Amino acid sequence: MTNAPRGLTTTLSRRSIVAGVALAPVLARAGITLAADKVIITVVTDTAGLGDQNFNDLADRGGKRAAKELGVTYNVIESQTQADYVRNLTQASEDSQLVIGVGFLLTDAINEVAAEYADVHYLLIDSVADESLKNVTSVTFKENQSSFLTGIIAGLFTKTNKVGFVGGQRIPPVIRYEVGFKAGVACVNPKAEVKIGYADTFDDPGTGKELTLSQYNQGADIVQAAAGRTGIGAFDAAKEKKSGYWVVAADVDQSQLGAEYQLCVAQKGVDTAVFRVAQQQVDGTFEGGVQDLGLKEGGVDLTNVTSAVPADIVQTAADYKAAIIAGKVGVPVDDDSFKAFKPVPPDEVKGMATPAASTPAS
Amino acid sequence: MPRISSMVIVNIVNILGSIAAIIVALLAGAVLISIAGQQPVEAYRALLDGSINGKRAIAETLVYSCPLILGGLSFAVALRAGMFNIGIEGQLMIGGLAAGLVGALHLGLPLYIHLPLALLAAMAAGGIWGAIPGAMKAFSGAHEVISTIMLNYLAYRLTAYVVQKTGKWLPVQPSLQATKKVVPEARLPRILDGTRLHAGIIVAIIAAFVLWYLLFRTTFGYKVRTVGLSRGAAAYGGINWGLTITLAMLASGILAGLAGAGETLGLQGRQYTAPQGYGFTAIAVGLVGRNNPIGIIFAGILFGALNSGAPSMQADAGVSKEITQVLQGFVILAVAGFAVLNNSSLARKVLTSGQSRRRDRAAAIGTEPDVEVRAGPPAL
The missing domain is CATH 3.40.50.2300 (Response regulator)
Incomplete structure (x- = not known):
């Protein structure tokens, strides 16, 4: 093992x-x-x-x-x-x-x-x-930055307007994952609901599976796991539900656990x-x-987006990424900054980072 | 003095049984290590090296023994009253939480007041958590195996809740998933320079002797043991069954609470929300120690050594951490096996080879009840 x-x-x-x-x-x-x-x-x-x-x-x-x-x-x-x-x-x-x-x-x-x-x-x-x-x-x-991008993908790709997040323990790196994800979803799909669950351990795939299953059963079709070993359970849950259910992996490509269920990865270097x-x-x-x-330093990134995701969604995520790197979009890092966060819709971001689009707006 | 001699024989048989079980377990472990592609001799050398070679290694063994001894005592006192306490982990956590909260308050008190306060808080909290399933069984017959397991989950969740949500009133640090750092005046002092060994081990050993006295030299202990042997006989003798099991569970919870306090005040300096699992290993310690407080000291040190030698086994012999857990499992299995053997044939043969068969058997029951029989899978 x-x-x-x-x-x-x-x-x-x-x-x-x-x-x-x-x-x-x-x-x-x-x-x-x-x-x-x-x-x-x-x-x-x-x-x-x-x-x-x-x-x-x-x-x-x-x-x-x-x-x-x-x-x-x-x-x-x-x-x-x-x-x-x-x-x-x-x-x-x-x-x-x-x-x-x-x-x-x-x-x-x-x-x-x-x-x-x-x-x-x-x-x-x-x-x-x-x-x-x-x-x-x-x-x-800056897990919140990569997680923001997976939130963009999840928010645009969800069919049910419900997505989920399963965390290990609620410590700052995981909080950054959570609020980044929520902020990303909020930008592209204000109607979408984000369900949050914590296992209170990084060490228990069984609990991870149960939490993920319960979010699937409440209508979520995409769940991001940021939970260490606990997160293995998210893939087990997706396997049990069969097709149409997705996992967003955190930290590293986990396609060995079920490539057909992995939507994308919030990679961490x-x-x-x-x-x-x-x-x-x-x-x-x-x-x-x-x-x-962060994204700028190459410490975190959005990777391994599955081919099931349409190209325009991937492009939108790329636009946000460029905007974050350019400092045009600030991603919340904790509960307080998330409360103060104002979602930035996709059309505002389009071309924001490229010099050609820097119109004399404000 | 036939009575004393049979007592001694029972004890010797018990001790030899435990030692034989440990040897069998280590041999089985050696086979497993070989199968895993490592060198068993090298692995055990690393285990010994990491657990008893040098001041730091011995100190680490005792550090890990501390919660296991107290937890083992907690298990033993409950089982002596016929209660199978699987809730030690939760009682330990609640005790640690109480100790951590009281210990983190800046009260401006000296060590000799603040530390006992924190310890008392842990004992009270753990004791209540233990007494609840005792009282539930006394009043309504709710089975303690179910209620103690459920109270474990309540303890984990309550700790998580307190740590995450009560920052306005209590000294907690949600970002670390723990209580605030315990102030120096409430820390169990370190007792060996350059190591982590803290005064908790002294608490544990004192607790073992206190419990031994309580069980075998007081009326309360007599009641506990009688209730554990036969509820009917106890009732016939005028012993209040419900009260006795509740008090035994209270004592069990107090000891578990102390185990948690030792970790919080002696080792970590805070109570974290993640369960440590000592409460379950403690059951094994209780069984290996034959529910005898003095035996539990040695069993606790054995399991402490298995824990403290684990990183040496990993670093020097490439044996993964799971193997040490499997080793512990082997020890428990082997001890359980030998206990059955003891009760069924070996012990009886030794005992009945004496003069009066009836007298010796009575003596054996009076001194060392066959708790191992009771320690099997609880009938639900």
């Missing part, structure tokens, strides 16, 4: 002399030779863990790419409960130069551990660590962020600080 990188999973700890004997054949198979000065990077997952087909697997993909292209030694430690974060980050810090905490809920733990291991570098995904910690890079994404910081670590250019990546 788990797709742990078996061949690559090793450490150069003080135990490596013992471990080396047993691991030698494994390493040989993976084509890796042990070198004393090799950079070690370790990913600590959140409780959804590897195999979530989503957020953690995406970070894992970035780590594997770093192992392949940069020749670093790459480890993963999966967390089972909230209590594991500090322990796992500590364990990782003992022998790694770069430790990657995957997820908002690791914020407290990164703050605690990074303060203790000043000479280890950290990458925190989805949240911002204490600014006083110079050894931490915090990367957040967790893998790119992991790879880039790993590269900085190797090059010696690591810098602490905060990066907030």
